[in-house]
Amino acid sequence: MATPLTAARFLDALRGESVDVVEVGSWRTHNRAGHGAWGPMNGVMIHHTVTSGTNTSVRICRDGHSTLPGPLCHGVIDKAGRVHLVGYGRANHAGLGDGDVLRAVVAEKTLPAATEADTDGNRHFYGFECINLGDGKDPWPEAQIEAIARTAAALCRAHEWDERSVIGHKEWQPGKIDPRGPIGTKDGPALTMAKIRARVAELLKSGKPTAPSKPSKPTAPKPYSPPKFPAGLAPGRKSPSAKGLQRALKAAGYMSKAIPEADSYGPATQAATARFHQAHPAYRAAGQHYDPAIGPRGWAALHTIAYGGKK
Known part of the structure; x- marks a missing residue:
């Protein structure tokens, strides 16, 4: 259990773990303040976006959509292993989950199965959306998995947590499946939270974090441009x-x-x-x-x- 890091301390922790960080707009002050508490912090939650493309995924996670306002996480981890910071503070990423899971995370014990949705996870977890279609076929590149582990290790190190403070959305909320998919290629072994936690443990045991990576320049996502309207698209017609x-x-x-x-x-x-x-x-x-x-x-x-x- 811990007070949330300041935005500056959060950023320093990530860079101190050699995470390639991209700052998106006014991420430090973009949050859901006024819509519930944020803190005490208890862990790090990993999600997949069910989207493709970095610009589109970052934009959606920053702005949200018609039924769920953004930010939808604190950072978006792309396929190349870059972490795009889109918000800081309370974010709409975890939703309601199992209080027994939260108690296990706090105690750093083995997680029980999530069977209830009775506890506000947005209050207690840092959240990271990882770009993946979530269909069980879209591969997870090793660079992306390493960035997930380093991001989680950075926050665990800052709060003096161990790897058991890192969970997947599917371990928090009944019915969720994220993250999932094969590693490396469509025929690769399945990505599991156990693999991610094992890498987090290795990083934490290595002692002092490596030197900070060179910061990326702050960027803003490019304006979205919808595809051209296909001529001939009309009710009752057959068209690809x-x-x-x-x-x-x-x-x-x-x-x-x-x-x-x-x-x-x-x-x-x-x-x-x-x-x-x-x-x-x-x-x-x-x-x-x-x-x-x-x-x-x-x-x-x-x-x-x-x-x-x-x-």
């Missing part, structure tokens, strides 16, 4: 571009992920498009209450909501 519409509708939360993607702009796609228009009436056809057809402006708005981190 219908799959792109379906993926965006799923990512924005207007279409069930259980519905398989198809080239057909059929009833399920039309209904999901109408739900999008109900939520964003500025993009539906004049006089339409149930509007199943997407146009260029709606297409751009939908993709920006789904992938650009905008409401």
Whole structure:
């Protein structure tokens, strides 16, 4: 149990563990202050983003989306092993989890299975989102795994915790699966929190952290640019571009992920498009209450909501 590090101390701890840090905008003051407590701190939680691409992933984790405001973590760890700091303070990353798991983390004991969702994890954990599709097939590069371990070790060292203070989202909240996927290649061994904790333990046992890495220049994500509207995309028509519409509708939360993607702009796609228009009436056809057809402006708005981190 510990008081949260200051933003400056947090940054120093990461760099002291040779973590390649990228500071994104005003990350030091970007948080969910006023929406619950932050601290005492008890551990580090690892997630996967279910996204691809560094710029898009960083933007979403910084800004959040229509149903969950950002920041969605404190740092985003990309495939190359860089840690992009997007917020500091309370963040929407852990949600409600099992109080028995928290007590085990505090005591640095073996974790029980998470069966309850009764404790506010956003208050007690530093959170890091790692770029991975989360489909069990997208590989985790060794550089990314090493960055995860060094990031976790940095905070454990700063708070005098051991590796058992590092947990995965799936170990905290019932029903979660992150992080998961193969190491190195699609046929590689599965990534486990045990592997990450073992590397954290090695780093902590090595004694004094290595010299700080050269800091990266602060950056701001590039503005999101939605893909061009595909001509001929319309209800009832068969078109490969219908799959792109379906993926965006799923990512924005207007279409069930259980519905398989198809080239057909059929009833399920039309209904999901109408739900999008109900939520964003500025993009539906004049006089339409149930509007199943997407146009260029709606297409751009939908993709920006789904992938650009905008409401």
